[in-house]
Structures are given as C-alpha cells and as structure tokens.
Amino acid sequence: MGSLRALVAWILVPVVCLAGLVICIARPFNPENNRVLGRYLALMGRTVLGLERPLMGAENMPMDQPTVVIANHQHNDDLFIMGDLLPPRTVTVGKASLVWIPFFGQVFWLGGNVVINRARSLKAVSVMQATSDAVRRENKSLWVFPEGTRSRGRGLQRFKKGAFHAAIAAGVPITMVCAEPYHSLTQGLSGRRQPVAVTILPPVPTDGLTSADLPELMDRCHRQMQAAIDSF
Numbered sequence: 001m002g003s004l005r006a007l008v009a010w011i012l013v014p015v016v017c018l019a020g021l022v023i024c025i026a027r028p029f030n031p032e033n034n035r036v037l038g039r040y041l042a043l044m045g046r047t048v049l050g051l052e053r054p055l056m057g058a059e060n061m062p063m064d065q066p067t068v069v070i071a072n073h074q075h076n077d078d079l080f081i082m083g084d085l086l087p088p089r090t091v092t093v094g095k096a097s098l099v100w101i102p103f104f105g106q107v108f109w110l111g112g113n114v115v116i117n118r119a120r121s122l123k124a125v126s127v128m129q130a131t132s133d134a135v136r137r138e139n140k141s142l143w144v145f146p147e148g149t150r151s152r153g154r155g156l157q158r159f160k161k162g163a164f165h166a167a168i169a170a171g172v173p174i175t176m177v178c179a180e181p182y183h184s185l186t187q188g189l190s191g192r193r194q195p196v197a198v199t200i201l202p203p204v205p206t207d208g209l210t211s212a213d214l215p216e217l218m219d220r221c222h223r224q225m226q227a228a229i230d231s232f
Contacts, residue, residue: 001191045080050192180232
C-alpha cells in the first residue's frame, strides 16, 4: 500500500506542474510561482502519502525581508516535506538536468530559479554570487540544499560554499530548515508514512561579514543544524 501511495503522489507531480504552467506562462520568472506550486505539491503529496509533518519554529522564517534558506537534503520526498515552507519571493537552486523533466522542469525554469552545473563548481559559486545581486535588487530569497546531493538519511553531510557566498555578498541572514532523518518508512496496513518533523532555526545574521568569515559561518551553521537534527 505504501508503494502505491508513493506512485500516486509522484504521478500527480507532473499533473500539478502542467496545471501550474498556466500560471507560470501568465507571469514568467515571477518567484511567487515557486511558492504557489511548492505549497500545492507539498500539501498534495503529504495527503496522498498520509504523511504528517510536525513543524517547529515557523515564526523564525523571515517573511518581510530576503533570506538565504539552507536545508538538509535527504530524499526526493523532501519536496513534499518542505515545499510549502518557502518564504515570499523565493527562488531555489537545482542541477541543470532538472530543466528536462517534463512539466516540472519547465515550471522550475519559469519560476526564475537558479540552474547550476554541479560538475563545474567554480562556475556554480560565481552563479551564486551573481544571484546575491538579484537578492538585493529584487528583494528575493534563496533556497539552497548546501550539501549539494541527497544524504538518503545518512546524516548531515559537508556543506558547499555557494549559499554562504551569496548570503555574505547580499548581506542577508541565513535561515536553517532541519528535517529529522527519515527513510520513507510506512506504518500499518494503510501504508501511511511515518511522520517527519521539521524545525526552523532562528536566522543567522551576515551583516558586516566578508569572505574571510566564510569558514567560520559555514561551521557555525553546520553545528547548529547538526544539533537540531540530533535532537529529534
């Protein structure tokens, strides 16, 4: 039953994205497209999976100023667990291959999101730094999975630098979203997913920081996220 729920949830993703193309074409590259679609995909996915997502620290997500959001990345189901947590005018970061996924890739592109080539890390950093200009000028927020790849529930991995470069260059706080470790396990005959709790930590300011402060900032955020994840 759990596998059937997962199949239905992921079949509905391109269906919702196809419907979302109407919104995206009507207002191309508007970052609010991401927030609308993220909310619908997350709520739909959790409903189909029978997944509860206890949320703590919702008040810590900035709603009236730009921020760089960093979150731990475990599985593709993170879309359902965290997709409705985007603050206003948020763009996300994804690998270039996402653009070719039918319907999802097109709405991702039309949401004005940042597309990077993971194999070209120096260029990826420069893209993130350029994105910081848009954060300042266009009052956008940025959502990044700083581990760069899925951990598959094996714990918090090392962070890549791009998100922290962007936050320092833009002078905006870093907001940390921490999901408890999970492995998409089901419970009972109904095949409902086991709950996955999420905590949003208080923003870490970057005012006055320079690139020289990057290692300490990355270490501080990693330690805070690790402590939050260990506390579940």
